[in-house]
Amino acid sequence: MKILVIGSGGREHALVWKLAQSAHATQMWCAPGNAGIAHERLAKNSAPVECVNISAEDLPKLLAFAQEKKMDLVVVGPDNPLALGIVDLFLKHGLKIWGVNQKAAQFESSKVFSQKFMEKYGIPTAAAGTFSDVVAAKKFCATLGGKCVVKADGLALGKGVLICANQTEAEKAVDEIMVGKAFGAAGANVVIQEFLEGIEVSMHALCDGATAKIFPTSQDHKRALDNDEGLITGGMGTYSPTPFLNDTQLAEVANKVLEPFMRGCVAEGIDYRGLLYPGVMLTKNGPKILEFNARFGDPETQVYLTRLENDLVELLDASASGTLAKHELKWKHEASVCVIMASGGYPGNYSKGKIITGLDAANKLPGTKVFHAGTALKDGQIVTNGGRVLGVTALGKDLRTAQTAAYAAVECIQFEGAHFRRDIAAKALVV
Ligand code: AMP
Numbered sequence: 273m274k275i276l277v278i279g280s281g282g283r284e285h286a287l288v289w290k291l292a293q294s295a296h297a298t299q300m301w302c303a304p305g306n307a308g309i310a311h312e313r314l315a316k317n318s319a320p321v322e323c324v325n326i327s328a329e330d331l332p333k334l335l336a337f338a339q340e341k342k343m344d345l346v347v348v349g350p351d352n353p354l355a356l357g358i359v360d361l362f363l364k365h366g367l368k369i370w371g372v373n374q375k376a377a378q379f380e381s382s383k384v385f386s387q388k389f390m391e392k393y394g395i396p397t398a399a400a401g402t403f404s405d406v407v408a409a410k411k412f413c414a415t416l417g418g419k420c421v422v423k424a425d426g427l428a429l430g431k432g433v434l435i436c437a438n439q440t441e442a443e444k445a446v447d448e449i450m451v452g453k454a455f456g457a458a459g460a461n462v463v464i465q466e467f468l469e470g471i472e473v474s475m476h477a478l479c480d481g482a483t484a485k486i487f488p489t490s491q492d493h494k495r496a497l498d499n500d501e502g503l504i505t506g507g508m509g510t511y512s513p514t515p516f517l518n519d520t521q522l523a524e525v526a527n528k529v530l531e532p533f534m535r536g537c538v539a540e541g542i543d544y545r546g547l548l549y550p551g552v553m554l555t556k557n558g559p560k561i562l563e564f565n566a567r568f569g570d571p572e573t574q575v576y577l578t579r580l581e582n583d584l585v586e587l588l589d590a591s592a593s594g595t596l597a598k599h600e601l602k603w604k605h606e607a608s609v610c611v612i613m614a615s616g617g618y619p620g621n622y623s624k625g626k627i628i629t630g631l632d633a634a635n636k637l638p639g640t641k642v643f644h645a646g647t648a649l650k651d652g653q654i655v656t657n658g659g660r661v662l663g664v665t666a667l668g669k670d671l672r673t674a675q676t677a678a679y680a681a682v683e684c685i686q687f688e689g690a691h692f693r694r695d696i697a698a699k700a701l702v703v
Contacts, residue, residue, distance in 0.1 A: 276303065281646075283573040288312055306646070339365065345589060355374065376544045383423050399416070413442035413464060414439055420465060422462055426457060426460075432459065465562070470556070478548075480591045484533070486526045491697075491700070506660055586599065607674040611663070613692045616690065622689070624657050664682045
């Protein structure tokens with residue numbers, strides 16, 4: 273099969289790496305890809321994966337390229353092209369594409385849509401209100417004692433969420449988003465949720481319009497610094513499985529979330545084929561959904577795909593074709609840990625073009641895979657090209673072994689200003 277992957281981050285490197293292991297893959301491309309993706313080869317015939325310089329948001333060019341190469345399967349990594357309707361466009365032109373359609377992408381592109389859906393179909397979530405009026409929004413914050421989370425409705429690069437401790441902060445947040453337009457048009461409407469205390473975990477489920485297959489648990493580390501301090505980032509590291517949810521509890525969450533989710537989609541005429549990634553807070557009153565994402569998590573993908581035993585081409589094909597019920601997801605018993613190495617300054621300003629060394633030594637360690645995110649090839653050398661640079665991932669017989677292995681690999685790698693958290697998976701080891 274000829275396969276095109278769209279995107280350029282660590283998630284896409286993990287997708288390419290896993291798809292390239294499939295006996296079905298005979299030729300692969302990635303648009304636009306990164307330096308790590310360009311190094312991958314197919315298991316079947318050792319053919320290199322070719323990176324194509326087309327942006328993930330340039331739908332007409334992507335379509336023309338996929339048509340020219342007669343792609344058998346297109347796999348979409350990031351949320352933006354999904355929200356722009358890439359799946360609808362490619363399907364209209366008779367191409368097979370994996371990812372959610374534009375209507376289903378609303379679960380991520382509109383927090384108001386998601387919140388209303390959760391309330392309508394009885395999916396456990398935070399007490400919340402949705403507003404287009406500043407005065408009404410502030411009044412609602414007051415009913416929560418000001419301890420709330422104000423969220424811009426639309427996509428805001430993961431930044432449109434402001435956590436408030438009191439009414440003054442809440443009013444400031446409402447003003448920033450709705451009046452100051454800190455996140456542009458994304459903030460014309462807001463969702464205001466009660467602040468939930470608890471442990472946050474990530475869930476993933478692969479869906480085919482009728483069936484949802486749940487993944488094991490994982491946990492991300494959103495803050496930039498150790499002990500969950502510093503600014504919120506795209507994610508500084510993940511591990512799987514997490515001890516905070518056992519198999520029985522996971523099945524219970526699936527029951528309370530996935531069952532009404534799929535039922536609601538059918539009722540609303542949403543054909544949900546792709547990945548559903550709910551953010552879950554485990555509160556003392558049970559699990560509550562904070563938000564829905566409509567694609568693989570980054571860096572959750574790195575730990576999931578290193579644990580997945582199935583052929584990913586077959587799974588994504590089944591998800592796109594509506595035949596997922598025939599497949600059983602199989603996972604390695606080993607644990608996986610991914611440590612993100614970021615550019616100094618991230619998530620604030622950072623510089624690019626720093627030479628990265630030690631990648632080969634790190635990749636040679638047993639059970640280790642270094643996924644690239646913000647990297648590029650310049651004058652024959654791999655250099656930094658983004659905020660999150662690498663996802664250093666390792667498998668181990670248990671979490672501690674995987675954690676030790678991931679940090680041993682991190683120690684092999686150098687670039688100027690490199691920053692990483694030293695406590696990925698640490699929380700899970702003191703339980
Ligand atoms: P979201 O994009 O909605 O997942 O929000 C980003 C982050 O803000 C989440 O990963 C949580 O850490 C935090 N967050 C969001 N909603 C809440 C809430 N209702 N209570 C506490 N923390 C929240």
